[in-house]
Amino acid sequence: MTDFAYLIPLFPLIAFAVNLFFGHRLGSFSGWISVLTSVASSAIALPAAWVVAQGGQYSHEWLWLTLGNYDLNFGYLLDPLSATLLFVVTVIGTLIQVYSIGYMHGEKYYHRFFAYVSLFMAAMLTLVIANNYVQYFMAWEVMGLCSYLLIGFYFHKDSAANASRKAFLTTRVGDVGLFLGIMTLFVTGGTLSFVDLPNAVETGAPLLWLAAPLIFCGTVGKSAQFPLHVWLPDAMEGPTPVSALIHAATMVAAGVYLVARSFVLFTSFPMVMPWVMGIGTLTAFMAAYIALTATDIKKVLAFSTISQLGYMVTAMGLGGMTAGTFHLMTHAFFKALLFLGAGSVIHGAHEQDIRQLGGLFSKMKHTGATFVIASLAIAGVPPLSGFWSKDEILLEAYQEGHFVVYGVLLLTAFMTAFYMFRLVFMTFFGKARNPEIHAHESPALMTVPLWCLAIGAIFVGIPGSPFMDNWFQTFLTGEHHAAAIDWMVMGSSIAAGVLGIGLAAVLYLAKPQWPVAIANTFRPLYLLSVNQFWIDDIYSVLILNPFQAFGEFLFGFDRLVIDGLVNSSATAMQKMSKIQLWIDRNIVDGLVNLTGRGTVIGGDILKLFQTGSTQFYLLITCVSVLAFLSVELTSGFQELPLLREELYGISSFILDNIFPARWGGHNPFAP
Structure with a gap:
């Protein structure tokens, strides 16, 4: 199967394309297409991971492009780290998609949801096996x-x-x-x-x-x-x-x-490592502290996720890559179970404010039982998976001598147990707070994945336990690590979980009036948690509001100055265009039209003289001669002697040919 690793992300990518282009015609079957392709990926990924678990590393690559003298190859890398993530992503991803078929039933954009989920699966699986x-x-x-x-x-x-x-x-x-x-x-x-x-x-x-x-x-x-x-x-x-x-x-x-x-x-x-460790530790504590007062069932789990990710990052900063990866794997199972359990509650009760819930266990036994299992796992109760992976991180901090980090993580473990069972008790136990909520259990498509994940939340931590000689650590590092139990660390971890659960039981089952009194007594600490350390508010004041104000300034500058100049220029050009239009119409076109009209008039006048009749032309000639004659007579022929000779010749021709009978033989133009 290692030779076909490139097919692992390809199947979900095909499901994405099919659902995107044809999902609206497939109806509810579009969800099963995503599930089936995810199963196909699992059918390759899980055997490949098993082969890697037997020892060895497999890779293949091919040339994608050349950057100068460097050849960038794309391919896949199958080693213990990628094999672990392949197991997590394919198994959990498939179960969540099966659950989604029931949860998303009747949604308007049902096929689009599964198209996006399939694209995500393809991307995540590509990331896991990427070799560069x-x-x-x-x-x-x-x-x-x-x-x-x-x-x-x-x-x-x-x-x-x-x-x-x-x-x-x-x-x-x-x-x-x-x-x-x-x-x-x-x-x-x-x-x-x-x-x-x-x-x-x-x-x-x-x-x-x-x-x-x-x-x-x-x-x-x-x-x-x-x-x-x-x-x-x-x-x-x-x-x-x-x-x-x-x-x-x-x-x-x-x-x-x-x-x-x-x-x-x-x-x-x-x-670099202390920075990684510090950010992880701060995040783990801060998110757990905020979760203490969260009231939305999904928000509690969201802050819990942030806190547990802080645990993992802290482990990496401590140098415990195995411990961090181990907790990543166990956390994926019980946190996916918690979120799906929360979804089942929302689906069955149509409410996600835990202050409105209560007493749901009797109506939603499958959801309630699996939710309790996941909560026990994240609280670090042995022998569930979260106990082994969390203890690995605590042990790493203790053995490396980071006792402050160890103390903060131990306190975080206590808070984790407390807020998780605060959630459990307020949701599934006690009295129903809202009589209008008529909850019902979710369908089998949703509860079966819950139980599958519950099995994982119970047993997936066993390979990393001392009872398995830390098999997981040997698998990841390739080196055998002798199993050792630090009873002090283990005992303190169990005590933190038990105390957290016990305190939650007292405050939310035995004495439900106490939380309000405690919140009023320790008001500043309560407000710090409720307002999430005011970090969003700080971002709003320091970043969002200044940028928004700057954006509004730029908008005003653009509208008043830039647009003002543009609009003024446009107005001036519009007015100038009107002037130019008047000049063009009245002066330029007027002169052109006057010239044309004068030409037409001149043509009309010339037409009167260009008749094509010889007699008319001789008449014109005669009239012209008479005109010249009158001028010459007036001036006494003193100024135009040459013209006089010409006139004499022309007049003799006319008198001899046109008026011979009336011509007396005396030409007045004679020299």
């Missing part, structure tokens, strides 16, 4: 496009349209840094290939270190790390399966995968 940064970046940007389209799927709602625009622009900020990092790596290291990256690092080229923080900018944007995390909560405006697929399980994890893929670059420049 350019191919990776192209797939990365297509995923960003799909995110924009799916967040704004309900584009008729202003909130969805604004959220899609916010997500697109915010992540583009990080993508600019990623692009500059790739270019820096190419210019200084002379390569764009993942395989050749170790050789480029060994050259020790000047400014090569700059590529690492620039590439990390892409991770900050795509994986919603501080300070570019603000787009992910608003992205919940999209359909819930989108939140599960793109904004929890796969796409947002692509930023963590980018660091893992570039790990040799990051570890070669130790001064």
Whole structure:
């Protein structure tokens, strides 16, 4: 199957084309086309991943274009890291698409939804198996496009349209840094290939270190790390399966995968790693703290996703690439399950404000049971998957001597358990708060994927546990790592989870009046969480409002000055044109017309003399002669002696031929 790896992203791409052009005619079958092509990709990807798990690395490439003396090859790379992501994306992606058939039933743009999802699957799978940064970046940007389209799927709602625009622009900020990092790596290291990256690092080229923080900018944007995390909560405006697929399980994890893929670059420049660790730790704590007071079921999970991504990034900054990738895999299962469970609640109760919910477990047993399993997994309760992967990160921080980071992550684990079971208790247990909500269980198309993901949330962490001799770590690194249990770390982790769950039970089951009293007592801390550290407000004051004001200034300048000058010039030209039109009509055309009219009049006059009659011409000649004669007689023929001779000859001819009878023989013109 490794020889056919290039087909893995091709099948979803075909589904995208079919649904885009013919989906409106296929009806509900368009969803099954996406599912079937995803299954086809899985049929190649999973055996290929299994082959890689047996040991080995497989790649193939072909020439795409030549950049100077450098040949840029496109191809695929199958190694333990890409095999892990292939397993995650194909399995979870297929289950979410099956779920979507039931969830999106009856939607107006049903086929368009599955076209976008298939395009996303094609891009994500291309990114996973890409063997170079350019191919990776192209797939990365297509995923960003799909995110924009799916967040704004309900584009008729202003909130969805604004959220899609916010997500697109915010992540583009990080993508600019990623692009500059790739270019820096190419210019200084002379390569764009993942395989050749170790050789480029060994050259020790000047400014090569700059590529690492620039590439990390892409991770900050795509994986919603501080300070570019603000787009992910608003992205919940999209359909819930989108939140599960793109904004929890796969796409947002692509930023963590980018660091893992570039790990040799990051570890070669130790001064970069503390920044990675610091941003991840801050993001993990901050997002968990905000989730403590969130009331929208999807917003709670959104901030939880940001926090868990912070865990992964922290692990990368600590040098624990295996721990970060392990948590990426387990988190994909239980967070996809949580989002699909939230979608099932919204589908069955038509409400997503947890303050309006309550007592749903008796009406939605499948949804409730699977949601509790996922919550136990993310809370780090053993032996579920989240316990093993979270403990790997805590152990990494403790063993590396970063005790402050360890303490912050442990506190974050406590908050995670608390806010997740606050969500569980307020949604599925206790009394129904709104009697108008008549919830019902979701159809099998939605509940079967929930149970499949629940099985993954329980068991997918076992390969990385000490009981399996850290098989996952050996698989990723190719080196055997002896299993070791730090009972202090494990005990503190379990205690944090249990205490968080217990406190949530007290506040939201036993003493539901206490949360309001606590919020009033610790008002500043409560407002800090509710207002999300005022980060969006700070951005509005420092960035959005100034740019908006500057834009309005430019608009006014353009309207009053630029357009004013243009309009004034146009008005002046219009008036000048009117003057020119008057001159043209009355003077130029007047002279031309006068000349023509004079010619016509002159012609009419000349017509009177050009009759073609010989007698008329002789008459004219006679009259002319008589006229000359009268002039000569008046002047006494003194001034025109030559003319007199001519007249004499002409008059003699006329008198002799025309008036011979009356001619007396005496010519007055005789000399």
